[in-house]
Amino acid sequence: MENPIRSVEVGQRILSKNDKVAEELRGIYRQNHMFVINLMSSPGSGKTTLLESIVKHNLLNFSVVEGDLQTNRDAERLSRFGVNAYQITTGEACHLEALMVKEALEKLHQQGALKEFMFIENVGNLVCPASYDLGANMNIVLLSTPEGDDKVLKYPTMFLCADAVIISKADLIDVFDFKIERVQKDLAKLKKEIPLFLLSSKNMESLQEFCAFLQQKKEQNYVSSHTF
Ligand SMILES: Nc1nc2c(ncn2[C@@H]2O[C@H](COP(=O)(O)OP(=O)(O)O)[C@@H](O)[C@H]2O)c(=O)[nH]1
Numbered sequence: 001m002e003n004p005i006r007s008v009e010v011g012q013r014i015l016s017k018n019d020k021v022a023e024e025l026r027g028i029y030r031q032n033h034m035f036v037i038n039l040m041s042s043p044g045s046g047k048t049t050l051l052e053s054i055v056k057h058n059l060l061n062f063s064v065v066e067g068d069l070q071t072n073r074d075a076e077r078l079s080r081f082g083v084n085a086y087q088i089t090t091g092e093a094c095h096l097e098a099l100m101v102k103e104a105l106e107k108l109h110q111q112g113a114l115k116e117f118m119f120i121e122n123v124g125n126l127v128c129p130a131s132y133d134l135g136a137n138m139n140i141v142l143l144s145t146p147e148g149d150d151k152v153l154k155y156p157t158m159f160l161c162a163d164a165v166i167i168s169k170a171d172l173i174d175v176f177d178f179k180i181e182r183v184q185k186d187l188a189k190l191k192k193e194i195p196l197f198l199l200s201s202k203n204m205e206s207l208q209e210f211c212a213f214l215q216q217k218k219e220q221n222y223v224s225s226h227t228f
């Protein structure tokens with residue numbers, strides 16, 4: 001009997017449900033003149049502290065979507081500084097999905113809380129968030145000095161989706177014998193050119209430089225070209 005199973009070659013990438021919602025999100029961000037940054041990193045690498053530092057020094061006007069498995073702690077940390085922060089708790093999911101962000105966006109919109117910048121603090125890990133497009137203008141990955149300078153090639157999928165990389169906790173570079181050149185070399189193997197920032201929450205200049213970069217990208221209407 002003839003085998004009833006036929007395979008068909010697909011020349012085009014099939015868009016997943018997440019990709020479709022991410023595309024919708026890009027339209028919503030554009031319409032609302034928002035510049036959206038998806039922050040990804042291991043837990044504890046300094047994402048929330050970075051956002052706190054930006055608001056403390058009044059460097060950008062932003063709202064936040066927070067992603068964690070449990071607790072509202074990060075949204076509460078930012079709310080203390082008057083930031084409009086919406087917390088998504090994912091339960092067991094190790095990443096945020098576009099639909100979750102869409103719902104958060106609707107809530108922030110209803111509260112009249114949308115600002116020109118919106119940060120999405122993704123669930124902390126260097127694996128799963130790299131597979132989910134959130135429609136962000138920029139995907140930014142933090143690597144903190146205590147994690148070690150060897151992580152880029154260990155987690156290539158994450159660093160491949162980055163439009164910029166931050167080495168955070170730069171004040172601890174010497175303590176952890178962290179070699180910036182190793183990160184630069186490994187990033188060069190993955191991508192030809194990628195903006196790299198050395199950042200410390202204790203160093204105002206480094207924060208200013210990073211925020212000026214985001215302002216510039218916003219003015220250029222930068223949209224990430226990464227395909228998730
Ligand atoms: N030395 C130093 N510690 C930092 C810096 N940024 C964050 N931390 C500390 O790192 C810990 C985790 O930071 P947090 O922002 O909660 O990380 P998140 O899980 O990525 O949001 C906290 O104890 C922060 O005080 C920094 O630039 N330098």
Ligand SMILES: [Mg+2]
Binds near residue numbers: 048
């Ligand atoms: Mg956090």
